[in-house]
Amino acid sequence: MTKATEDAVLLARVADGDHEAFTEIMRTHEDRVFSVCLRILGNRERALDATQETFLTAFRKAHQFEGKSTFGTWVYRIAVNTCFDQLRKQKRRPAEPMPEHLDPADPTAHETVEAAALRPEIQKALASLPPEFRTAIVLSDIEGMSLPDAAQTLGVPVGTMKSRVFRGRRLLANHLGNQNTI
């Protein structure tokens, strides 16, 4: 059974109310989906919202998943679209700092949140990129996806993905350079 077929079977079990299947899918994909959302949106709270929205959409539209790509590719595409939707709603406001409040019952939360924080200049430079370039950089250079996988996730040709990554890096370098001269 291929991975895509296994995912399709798990999704069908979730539709039947199987909590174990639900937990397995979440455990496999939640961190990476969250990471993609966090780097695109630059804000932890919005990334959490986008992550929740992504999985809800994925489970609700599970009947449309036919296993022609892996579930991972499919759900990351949903995540990117969800983040773009959020960006359009917030009209590209600059990224806000991460919230101070953390759940006091989780002693490791503070370290986890701090560890994920970007250096301010990189956060600012990444946030200034147009969404399509920022996403290309996030998928390729931060999440380490291969160009074909990233292209399939976004539904664009590999050549387009290469172009976006190249131009995104150029823009990022320009912003970092400009910040250094201020």
Place this chain on the structure above:
Amino acid sequence: MRKHEIEMIAALAEGTLEDETEARALVASSGKARSEYEAQKTALNALASVPTSTLTDSEKAALHRDIWTQLKAQPVATKKATPWYFRWSYAAAGLFLVVGLVAVLNTDGFSGGDDAATEELAAPRDAGETADTTVAAAGGDERAEAPSIAEDGASDDDAELDNPIVGFFRREASKVRAGQFATAADTGGDEQQSVLDKQAECLLRADLEGYKAVGEVSFAEAEDFGLDPDTSYLVAVPTAEQLGEDTPIAFVEAATCSLAHTDE
């Protein structure tokens, strides 16, 4: 720079070239190539310091709880198997309707009518799909669910079928290259200069140094795609180039000065 050179410089910066001789020679001999290489290296070095980000245990617990609660409250739709003849009967009925409609519209009383309307009726639509789901809906994984910002580089037919926005930008770009692009009337004087200055500033904010604005477009059909019909885009071309088939045409969202699409 040519596409091959750009790819070579990117690969050199990534450290993925088996033989770096040609790439190193290019970088050594061309100031432009060296500048591009240094930009790629700067970005890659900065991004290498980006830490992995994971959910905290409490965030995971809350996520699982919230999603599961909502799924239980609204049961997930399942695909029901339908006999093949049911599915084909819908397709046959649709085809019959389209053929009949085309025949009616092509009668004498309608000759010279609206070809665009006929084409729109004949265009394939997935059952249940609405135009305003272009951005956020998952859809079938075999369809290209491209992000809302139009992409560059796709073939004409694929781009238009998968993302109407790309098709729109491509059509406008063709008009610009053919010199058929209608621009706003020149009001002259200080007012015109003020408009030009604002456009130039917007292009700089979109990192389009070396480009000039030649006009604006907006989505007249925007509502069909679920987009804001008030969104307008500056159309920009490289200042130093003669307009030709290969001239890149950039579209910048006027309100945010963000690059929306480049047609190359």
